[in-house]
Amino acid sequence: MALPEFDYIAAKSLEEASQLMVSMGSECVVMSGGTDVILQIPKNVAKGMKTVIDLKTIPGLTRLDFVDGEGLYVGANTKLFDIQSSPVVLDKMPAVAQAAHYVGSNQVRRKGTMVGSICNASPTGDCGAILLAMNAKVKIQSSEGTREVAMDDFWPGFKKIAADKKKGELVTEIFIPELKSGEGSAYFKHAVRKAMDLAIIGVAAWVKMDGKKVADCRIAVAGGDVTIVRGKKAEEMIIGRELTDELIEKVAEQASAEMNPRSSLRASAEYRYDMIRVYTKRAINKAVETMKA
Amino acid sequence: MKKIIHFTLNGEPVEALAPVNMTMVDFLRKEMHLTGTKRGCEEGECGACTILLDGRAVPSCIMLAMEADGHEITTIEGVKKNGVLHPVQQEFMDKWALQCGFCTPGMIMSALSLLNENPNPTEEEIRDGIAGNLCRCTGYVKIVEAIDCAAKKLAKAKEAEA
Numbered sequence: 001m002a003l004p005e006f007d008y009i010a011a012k013s014l015e016e017a018s019q020l021m022v023s024m025g026s027e028c029v030v031m032s033g034g035t036d037v038i039l040q041i042p043k044n045v046a047k048g049m050k051t052v053i054d055l056k057t058i059p060g061l062t063r064l065d066f067v068d069g070e071g072l073y074v075g076a077n078t079k080l081f082d083i084q085s086s087p088v089v090l091d092k093m094p095a096v097a098q099a100a101h102y103v104g105s106n107q108v109r110r111k112g113t114m115v116g117s118i119c120n121a122s123p124t125g126d127c128g129a130i131l132l133a134m135n136a137k138v139k140i141q142s143s144e145g146t147r148e149v150a151m152d153d154f155w156p157g158f159k160k161i162a163a164d165k166k167k168g169e170l171v172t173e174i175f176i177p178e179l180k181s182g183e184g185s186a187y188f189k190h191a192v193r194k195a196m197d198l199a200i201i202g203v204a205a206w207v208k209m210d211g212k213k214v215a216d217c218r219i220a221v222a223g224g225d226v227t228i229v230r231g232k233k234a235e236e237m238i239i240g241r242e243l244t245d246e247l248i249e250k251v252a253e254q255a256s257a258e259m260n261p262r263s264s265l266r267a268s269a270e271y272r273y274d275m276i277r278v279y280t281k282r283a284i285n286k287a288v289e290t291m292k293a
Numbered sequence: 294m295k296k297i298i299h300f301t302l303n304g305e306p307v308e309a310l311a312p313v314n315m316t317m318v319d320f321l322r323k324e325m326h327l328t329g330t331k332r333g334c335e336e337g338e339c340g341a342c343t344i345l346l347d348g349r350a351v352p353s354c355i356m357l358a359m360e361a362d363g364h365e366i367t368t369i370e371g372v373k374k375n376g377v378l379h380p381v382q383q384e385f386m387d388k389w390a391l392q393c394g395f396c397t398p399g400m401i402m403s404a405l406s407l408l409n410e411n412p413n414p415t416e417e418e419i420r421d422g423i424a425g426n427l428c429r430c431t432g433y434v435k436i437v438e439a440i441d442c443a444a445k446k447l448a449k450a451k452e453a454e455a
Contacts, residue, residue: 003314007294008359038316038355039336054360081349085410105425107403108337110349111356195424196338 010057018168033112071178080109102126128228130187132220133204139173155227184291205283224259231255252280298362303371318342320358329369340426343399350406369398390439392430
């Protein structure tokens, strides 16, 4: 495939990248792994994009640290492959390692990043749902300073993210709070193939138990709307109640009912509604089963 | 637009004037004249273009030539050492793990990366390791067998060394 003409700049620092973005505005795109961005180059050049700014050449953004009492820090240039195979991530938050492993293939994951995955803002993205369910936070940096955005506010609309390119804002880190005693999380992706396939739907659940009662819960659905969204009414239904199979059944029906999936080549809306119900059940059950003692 | 890049290609330092809008697979084939790396789907799905970037298998069709700057690239042409095939290559031949051969270079690069990261993979791990490489001729049974045998051979060789 011959790509149209564009310029490429390997940024050496955040300041440089940020300043370039301010001066170029919509005429630039930024990438790290580039596994999504390179495919979008022809379309973006047609829309006026002139320069690709590479961020992976910026040092210091490959963090993958688990801090006891805090949680997991994932840098903007940290590869999905390193997340899926990290012993500490597999031990402390296996659902996050699993979500990373769901993306594309090993080749794609050795190049692609988790930050890039959420910045691509696909409504069926593989990493977003578990990050939303686990109440992750995103660090956004520009020359004007640093701000933190909760995953709840990260996707303001279809294919949109909270970081403002024209202001030179870059997502530099994801923070995922650690699982405390009585907390568990899980993510299930439903796709035709095990690898190299986009999700039909995916459901993540985070549960905090207090004995037999559900003290808190967050349910996030991929493929249920124009962005990855929470099933807030379903969460309200489960919080404070004693966990039973009947309750999980009802909560799963509610999570499905409050979604708005579309029909596409991949699946009909009707099928998606039903699979959201099925996978919500599985996600809640697994979150409870894998709960931290 | 062209820019100068410096990288290591199959162990040799390279300085090249590369078109900015060229993917790595096209750069390897058209500019470096290394046609072992195959162009398949050109969207990162099929794995035929798999190369090693700093020892790790990546798709070269969703990589710009510019991204090679400062890195070590290995293609299928660089796998044979001193005229001797790598055990993975040898096992692909011995086990007849190919038919048309189009997916084979990519398969071998993925296998090398896998065995580097995980020298004793289970069958499931081998299958996961090549899940991003499509073969439309043979099915995957012989390919998985070849990688498994190569892993055992390499482990034995390592044991003998120790």
